[in-house]
Amino acid sequence: MSKILGIDLGTTFSAMASMEGGEAKIIENREGARTTPSVVAIGKNKERLVGIPARRQQITNPQNTIYAVKRLIGRRFSDPEVQKDKKLLPYEIRESKDGGVEIKMEDKWLRPAELSAMFLQKLKQDAEEKLGEKIEEAIITCPAYFDDSQRKATKVAGEIAGLKVLRVINEPTAAALAYGLSAKKGQQILVYDFGGGTFDVSILDVTAQTVKVIGTGGDTHLGGEDFDQKVMDWVIEEFKKDQGIDLSSDQMALQRIKEAAEKAKIELSGAKETEINLPFITSDSSGPKHLYLKLTRAKLESLVSEYIERSIDLVKQVLKEAKLEMKDIEEIVLVGGQTRMPKIQEEIKKMFGKEPNKSINPDEVVAIGAAIQGGILKGDTKEVLLLDVTPLSLGIETLGGVNTILISKNTTVPTEKKQIFSTAADSQPSVEIHILQGERPMANDNKTLGRFILDGIAPAPRGVPQIEVSFDIDANGILNVSAKDKGTGKSQSVRIEGSVGISKEEIEKLKKDAQAHASQDAKKRELIEARNQADALIYSTEKTLKDLADKIKEETKKEIQEKIEELKKVKDTENIEEIKQKTKQASEIIQKAGAEIYKKQSDQEKPKE
Amino acid sequence: MKTQEKDIKKIKKELKESKKGKEDYLAGWKRERADFLNFKKAESERIEKYINIIKDELILDFLPILDNIYLAEKELPKDNNWTKGFLGIKAQIEDFLEKQGVEEIVCLNKHFNPHLHEAVEELKGEKPGLITEVVQKGYTLNNKVIRPAKVKVTK
Numbered sequence: 001m002s003k004i005l006g007i008d009l010g011t012t013f014s015a016m017a018s019m020e021g022g023e024a025k026i027i028e029n030r031e032g033a034r035t036t037p038s039v040v041a042i043g044k045n046k047e048r049l050v051g052i053p054a055r056r057q058q059i060t061n062p063q064n065t066i067y068a069v070k071r072l073i074g075r076r077f078s079d080p081e082v083q084k085d086k087k088l089l090p091y092e093i094r095e096s097k098d099g100g101v102e103i104k105m106e107d108k109w110l111r112p113a114e115l116s117a118m119f120l121q122k123l124k125q126d127a128e129e130k131l132g133e134k135i136e137e138a139i140i141t142c143p144a145y146f147d148d149s150q151r152k153a154t155k156v157a158g159e160i161a162g163l164k165v166l167r168v169i170n171e172p173t174a175a176a177l178a179y180g181l182s183a184k185k186g187q188q189i190l191v192y193d194f195g196g197g198t199f200d201v202s203i204l205d206v207t208a209q210t211v212k213v214i215g216t217g218g219d220t221h222l223g224g225e226d227f228d229q230k231v232m233d234w235v236i237e238e239f240k241k242d243q244g245i246d247l248s249s250d251q252m253a254l255q256r257i258k259e260a261a262e263k264a265k266i267e268l269s270g271a272k273e274t275e276i277n278l279p280f281i282t283s284d285s286s287g288p289k290h291l292y293l294k295l296t297r298a299k300l301e302s303l304v305s306e307y308i309e310r311s312i313d314l315v316k317q318v319l320k321e322a323k324l325e326m327k328d329i330e331e332i333v334l335v336g337g338q339t340r341m342p343k344i345q346e347e348i349k350k351m352f353g354k355e356p357n358k359s360i361n362p363d364e365v366v367a368i369g370a371a372i373q374g375g376i377l378k379g380d381t382k383e384v385l386l387l388d389v390t391p392l393s394l395g396i397e398t399l400g401g402v403n404t405i406l407i408s409k410n411t412t413v414p415t416e417k418k419q420i421f422s423t424a425a426d427s428q429p430s431v432e433i434h435i436l437q438g439e440r441p442m443a444n445d446n447k448t449l450g451r452f453i454l455d456g457i458a459p460a461p462r463g464v465p466q467i468e469v470s471f472d473i474d475a476n477g478i479l480n481v482s483a484k485d486k487g488t489g490k491s492q493s494v495r496i497e498g499s500v501g502i503s504k505e506e507i508e509k510l511k512k513d514a515q516a517h518a519s520q521d522a523k524k525r526e527l528i529e530a531r532n533q534a535d536a537l538i539y540s541t542e543k544t545l546k547d548l549a550d551k552i553k554e555e556t557k558k559e560i561q562e563k564i565e566e567l568k569k570v571k572d573t574e575n576i577e578e579i580k581q582k583t584k585q586a587s588e589i590i591q592k593a594g595a596e597i598y599k600k601q602s603d604q605e606k607p608k609e
Numbered sequence: 610m611k612t613q614e615k616d617i618k619k620i621k622k623e624l625k626e627s628k629k630g631k632e633d634y635l636a637g638w639k640r641e642r643a644d645f646l647n648f649k650k651a652e653s654e655r656i657e658k659y660i661n662i663i664k665d666e667l668i669l670d671f672l673p674i675l676d677n678i679y680l681a682e683k684e685l686p687k688d689n690n691w692t693k694g695f696l697g698i699k700a701q702i703e704d705f706l707e708k709q710g711v712e713e714i715v716c717l718n719k720h721f722n723p724h725l726h727e728a729v730e731e732l733k734g735e736k737p738g739l740i741t742e743v744v745q746k747g748y749t750l751n752n753k754v755i756r757p758a759k760v761k762v763t764k
Contacts, residue, residue, distance in 0.1 A: 021644065044738055049723055056723040057721070057723035057727075059762075256676075279677050280683070287684070288684040
């Protein structure tokens, strides 16, 4: 059976995804991009252009470059929305015989659905090319506020493009589906969708059988592009203040500022401050002029605060209309690229007192959800074997109380890991296997799952015996730890149940703990490692001195002993730097002695002439 | 006697069921193994693709620096030793990019083509659809457009 294409048909951008190996994956278009501008055009040479190339020629051909069809699809010409957009759109529209909308492209009058179809056809072709198979069925998403006529027209667009549209589903429902939220019954989900050109709020009510939309709102003319414009205006104004030159009519400068403004906005989602650095932006009689500005996150936030406040007001309004309070909302989902802005995430968190769902790329989450819906219809997702993961790392305690991890967290089970360990002292008769769970580097800070002793190890110098420790977690989350002395073949094991199934709260607490202590732990671990290194050096040196007593000069021997004594003194202090330094000094002098031994040896072995 | 026959029947039925179960599991396991091997293959292809994407991105991020070098070049005095040295550095950068497979999209006086160019302004001219000015150079990497040229076009 062929794949079902999940399509997020957006006002400015669209994305598509399909199920692959039980997981929804975004499909790139032919140009290699994960989203495609929702633009269709007839070029000046009568060539039909869709997506990126259509947008590139928009300026030369505004009457025949059709974008934002989504604002018109399935609407009546007399709709106030249509009348408002009519004034803003550079292409011609008129009333069709049945009261709908018709768009003029070249010399033909076309229905919005026909234009959407041209666009969907490209998506279909690109997906077929990428996946290497025919695609016949699709799920298309639409805003929650779309009425029956708009949904029907969206479906028709798909069918004209040669796709059997199995469902037209709500964008917020798709987003919730992508996060797997539709499984929990009896909860209300708020979807905050801040895209490039539109802002939508929806509230979903998940009941036993259905996902119902119980509130919608937003602003169809508020989006991330408004944020970019604000930054651009600010840059132009600052330059004017500083240099007295107005760049707003300089096309070349404007292009550069536009790119730089968008880049700065994006960078400020990660950094607190960014530079807008555009050398040689213009020149006058006194020579070249450079544009160099610092933009802080706080400044950006103040520039766009009116938009953020407006979006928050709209959220409150939708809640009020749905007769809900903040506390009635169990989950919040963020959709749309603009929601990457930390200030927006903060405001939402402050408002609802809980973390919103934001781990899936907000530009792609709707398409992902549509693909998942396709998978459900096809029965794909039912067949999927649900495999658990280990929520925390599993390891054993090694020399110096260090937690040595064998199976790291988020490993899919069943799984098995083996590692060889050895003894820490000469003729050590047994080893203790202390099984740990947690992320902290020191054994004591983690949870003990169990311990056992493997004895009967044959007497041998430290580091010689080979003890193979294996961790095996089966599909039921039962952990089997065994230790085997490879020399004698003796082995010992223990079975621990429930290593996977820890409560969510406990996992969170342990993870937080690990984060909070990260730097302190790293120091502690560094100290232990330095001590272990010093220990090993003292041991091997003393052994060498004993074994090769006659091959080392007395004075060298004395020097080594001195250094080793010094090292022994500092070894158990807390001073990492000193331990490292003394270890280095001792090892240098020992290497010198080593060189001496080899020299002696080769002198003796030299053939006599 | 009767109970024995019944038992045998029951055991046979159980055996049949468990055989079928075993086959189902085996088939599922084989499928899973095959899926995994296929995934590994696909993954290595993906890694290769990602390396190329990373290279594309790196070059794309580098291009604005080159743009600025061209802008600076325009403002420099001619026949000056400082300028000569600077141009030497520019040539090095161009050479490096060429070796990576980067090629400039030649556009001046050519017909506008939205697959290669992005129009930023329309101007009056004798013949329509010709590129009269390049606002920002465009480039291809291994024959794929990584950045279209931003151009002014005649009406």
